Amino acid sequence: MTEYVVLGFILAIAIFLFWTQKLPYELTAVLVLLSMMLPWPHPDGEWRGILTYGEAFSGFGSSAVIMIAAMFVFGGALVQTGAAEWVGARLFRATAEKEWLLQLTILTMTTLCSMFVNDTTTVLVFMPLILTVCRERNLAPSRYLMFAAYGSLLGGQWTLIGTRSNILISDFHRQYTGEGLGFFDFTPMAIVIFLASAGYMITIGRKVLPTTVPLEEFDEEVREYLAEAVVTEDSATVGKTVADLPWSRRNDMSVVEVLRGDQRIPRWFRLEPGDVLIIEGSSEVIQELLKTTDFQIKEEFKISPEALQSVNLVTVEALLAPNALYQGRTLDQVDFNRFYRFTLMGISRRGETIRSRPSEIPLEFGDYLLLLGNIDDLPRLKSNPSLILLGQKSTPAIGRRKALLTIALLFGIIFTAMTGLLPPPVSIPLAAVLTILLGCINLQDAYSNIDWPTIITLGGMIPFGLALEKTGAAAELAGLLVHTFQGLSPVFLLGVLLLLAVLLTQLIENAAVAIILAPLAYQVAIGTGVDPKPFMVGLAVCVSSAFCTPVAHESTLLVLGPGRYRFRHYLQLGSVLALLTWLLATLITPLVWPF
Incomplete structure (x- = not known):
């Protein structure tokens, strides 16, 4: 009985810390692990912990982790x-x-x-x-x-x-x-x-x-770059005008002009292979053009297909430094690929609308440059005294x-x-x-x-489930639950257990809920004399119902800021989803997996 009290105390403290987040999840889990190893006096006079050292650290070697x-x-x-x-x-x-x-x-x-x-x-x-x-x-x-x-x-x-x-x-x-x-x-x-x-x-x-x-409330500053997109031989845009292109109606990009050879052509001319479109758009737009087979960024011709399919691609935004060696030179005269293995994809000039071909623009101090290359070559680019690197972003591999x-x-x-x-x-x-x-x-x-914080959290909390089994606490709790609702159907007991899972997962991390309730679910099923599988499957479904609060799960927390949501939006929408999950899991699980 003394061990039950200690386990209950540990669980109460853990739930409190998980809910209030006064400590990081992983630190709370490690404290739970350590508390189950610490020796304390038992009624028989022996000092020992609830778990041995091997049992306490077994979570980190479990197949689940x-x-x-x-x-x-x-x-x-x-x-x-x-x-x-x-x-x-x-x-x-x-x-x-x-x-x-x-x-x-x-x-x-x-x-x-x-x-x-x-x-x-x-x-x-x-x-x-x-x-x-x-x-x-x-x-x-x-x-x-x-x-x-x-x-x-x-x-x-x-x-x-x-x-x-x-x-x-x-x-x-x-x-x-x-x-x-x-x-x-x-x-x-x-x-x-x-x-x-x-x-x-x-x-x-x-x-x-x-x-x-309003979009401007969450948008960061978006720099507009100029780039040259060349119509490829097999492009689906051949024979179409600029107005016919599906992205011509987009707000985040525009076609400044169209070139055929060295001549500007009207926008209502039908496109031919080799035509050059001067595109103005964000770095994301330039990356999109890289991924389509309809166009090739002019500088892309300098990049091998193998390099474009690498998973190490990185997009870098850089500022031209004062007294840079490149001032007065055009993009055609600056070969970043040769010396730094980065390719210049576009140019942006703050406060000015550029109407020239990017490849013909003399560079000036303060110009923003968009570069594409391999992350392994980034240290070499950082050593360039003419550039001030502002940020980098991993770019998915180009190609399928x-x-x-x-x-x-x-x-x-x-x-x-x-x-x-x-x-x-x-x-x-x-x-x-x-x-x-x-x-x-x-x-x-x-x-x-x-x-890694998740791995540490799981490794630290899994032994708690072992402790519930070893001490017999899970069996005692299950017996109490079965005795309290004696004579009622297993479906009712399943519903009670799943309701507890739905409520707990709104407060603490779902993996912790699974670790706490899985031993109890198994013992309830055994105590009722039915197959434990419906209880375990239903429990798995219900611990993934953290819909009601923004802090219950990382997914709901991630959209809180960009969506400008309030707590009430989660509660109004999520409470119905949580109720649906509990009700349908309780009713359908026994039909699919009979007791």
Whole structure:
């Protein structure tokens, strides 16, 4: 009984610290781990901790933690190769004419992506694309960003690798029964929850979102660069006028003039291969032109196809320094590629509208330059005394080969899980290693994509579940719950447990909720005399329902600032989604996985 009191005290302090965030999550988890090792006097007179040293540190070697770290690496490869962006940007622009259609597209795309990529990473990938479309069409991002956040949470409910809590609960189930949960065991419930949530959000829920958020309130300063885009031989724009081009109506770019040879031609002339369009737009626009087969940036001819397909591409914005060697020279006369292995893609001159060809403009002090190159060559560029580097941004690989390769590895994970050829604890780390070996992500980026605070949090909290089992606290709590509701159906007990999961996940991180409740769920099922699988699957679905507050999950927190949301927006929209998740999971899980 004394150990129960100590565990209860540790749990209460941990929940308080997780909720108030007075300490970082990972530090709280480490304190929980250490508290279970500290020796204290027992009634038998012996000083000992709840767990041995080996048991306390076992979380860091668990298959769940290894799988989660591997998924961070694999998700980074999907982003680095541009696989997610390649599909998402096209669909967002195609559906931007109608608000509800774009909202539904964002919700669907983020859900699909989050089935296989970490939910936070999903929001980080799609949020810039959504903001770009909002700038292009003069739309309020507050009407769309919430759909990305909630879509990433809904997508986590679909598959074993959708979110770390699913992997943790599957690992608990494997420890208890010798068999983990299947890759798509969660999917039937997730489909129904997604359809109900999407229907509510599109018809009623979106009405509570703010209607007007001026773009200038969240926009950072956007520099406009001039670049020369050459119409390629196989371009779909051949035979069309500038007005016929789909991006001619965009707000974030403009065609300054069109050149054929050395002659300016009217904008109503039909384009031919080799025509040069002088484009004015942001660095994101220049990057988009790099990715299309319709145009080639003039300076792109200096970059080899192999370099463009590298996952180490970086875009750098630089300012021409006073007394720079390049002052008075044109872009044609400055060969950054030869000396620094960077290619100059565009030029911007503050306060002036440039109407000349970028390649013919003499450089001046204060000019902004947009450069593209390999991150390994960045130190060499920094040593250039004529440039002041202002910032850099990782650029997804240009081309589809590595994106398709990464997607093929993803299908390999799914196929091996469905056929049983390889269990997920083997196939997921194997796929992550292959992305590094095949050049889809470099080793440095692989390390940086792993969310180490999350790994430490999980490694520190997993032993708490072990402590609940070792001390018998989970069995005692389950027995109390079963006795209290004696004579009622297992569905009612499932509903009580899932309601507790939904409430807790609004306050603390979902992986911590999974670690706390998984042992209890198993013991409740055993105490009731039913199969524990419905309890574990239902629990996995419900801990991914952190819709009601902006601080319950990283995904909802990420869109808080750019969307200018208030707490009430999360509560009004998210509370209905959380209620739908709890109700549908309680009713449908026993139908799919009978007791």
